[in-house]
Amino acid sequence: MLKEESSPLVRADVAVAEAYASVGNVGIGFDILGHCVAGAGDRAEVRLIAEREVRITAIDGVITDLPMAAADNTAGAALLSMIHGLDLPFGFELVLHKGIALGSGMGGSAASCVAAVVAANALLDEPLAREALYPFALDGEVVASGSRHGDNLGPMLLGGLVLATDKRIVRIPVPAEWYCALVHPHVVLETRRARAALAGHYALGEFVAQSANLALVLAGCYRGEAALVREGLSDVLVEPRRAPLIPGFAAVKQAALDHGAMGASISGAGPSVFGWFEDRASAEAASHDMRAAFKAAGHDSDVLVAPVDGPAARVL
């Protein structure tokens, strides 16, 4: 368990934490599986205040037009949940520095939640273990997405690949040499719209195929066997319903597979696309062609190439 450093005698009155981007769903773990990707992140600067409230004083960075009312802001709501859940006798002032674009499918709302609660936690006399912060972060995430899912929060709190249920987060081991290429086209796809594409009925056979794939990926990660992940990392349930919302998706995915990806699919609700590779060089090479494929579909994009077993949020 991660625990923030703290002194029982000296309580700082300001802390800054950063939470990194993440790939939610990972194709085969809709709403329950995600992993961190270093290279982009949200930062939260949190200051103790005497009043039992949350005041957001500034939001800057790649997005600025987010709600300033604490209860309507994902990070603000997470801090309010923390104040009430822990019955804290004080409150927090919050400055958010957004490094992750809105509607990118890279877990931006989750990153704000996690950065805020991790920074606030560092201000407590007895900071909690990361797992204990999860319920507060969930209360924040629901404000942004309308859904109580932790597939981005979990990896940001624990690092690496994480299974996140409504009650619990569990880290899954991943070989250190496996890399992710995450390509973010400059198109906004609202999470709510991406969720609407999933309305309707499903067949049991779709579930059986998808759960077999999920189990193969989990077993492959535990065993460190790329062959199992390669066989399982294919989203037969959600991707077919969402792919039409992402311009150029098929070509971008194919570019990843052409470079030997174990699998490639939509990151979170999209439009970002990720691929998993057995080494850094393949991920780097793929990322160029994945960008080119988005460009051919009319969109510039930016790229993160980083280990699948990415870093947890940290106090700066």
Place this chain on the structure above:
Amino acid sequence: MLKEESSPLVRADVAVAEAYASVGNVGIGFDILGHCVAGAGDRAEVRLIAEREVRITAIDGVITDLPMAAADNTAGAALLSMIHGLDLPFGFELVLHKGIALGSGMGGSAASCVAAVVAANALLDEPLAREALYPFALDGEVVASGSRHGDNLGPMLLGGLVLATDKRIVRIPVPAEWYCALVHPHVVLETRRARAALAGHYALGEFVAQSANLALVLAGCYRGEAALVREGLSDVLVEPRRAPLIPGFAAVKQAALDHGAMGASISGAGPSVFGWFEDRASAEAASHDMRAAFKAAGHDSDVLVAPVDGPAARVL
């Protein structure tokens, strides 16, 4: 990988193998997860014959009214698939000793397939690894159930808890001290009828909950953490649709949970009910009350109590 003992010089002309009962689905892994349970099994006596055909000469034991035509018999069809798949220049004569009741949800048809192919394999000059026998066994299983699923075949071939997809079987580690109580009421529930109960549409939310449970059980097994299995071993997808077909199900399941089961659900297509326990004593104690609950619903039953990490089929 398991490999049968063999001599390149001396080929026996008869072999006997036994495959043990299994718990298919394990609640949260519909069609893809199963584990062996020692204590009951089917035996196959296989003899080389010059003709490239399969002759079933006798079926005895707890069931005798099974098809004698090879292509219509699950074990016969598996052997035919083996002859054709391996292009063998000879055939097999088969005697089946059935130890597992038909329509019990304990993998009886799979056990006949596996016992037959494992015995036949022992007659080959160069016996194959167990994984290589899986496609032949699948070809047999489909004759019995009408569905190409390997959740019983996989554990019978490899032993223990096994993930079985349409292409592959993978053993999942399980702590040696975890026990299963498997209670078989003397009622027949035909697999095809149990499958019919699953017709219709499913909601995405059902799948998210079920896949979270599947992932918790897999992670719990890999980590040897009963708490994760306890949280995950709950079938929210299939059990609610099949439970009405099993007289006394709710009371039998509750009896298992009252004795500390990590979870309890329907074995395979039912009507047998299994529970997983952290030790043998709890499983033994539960099995008595599970039997009593079936008795209260009007049915006698018999019981197996054995490690979850049960034995693979073996050549006798």
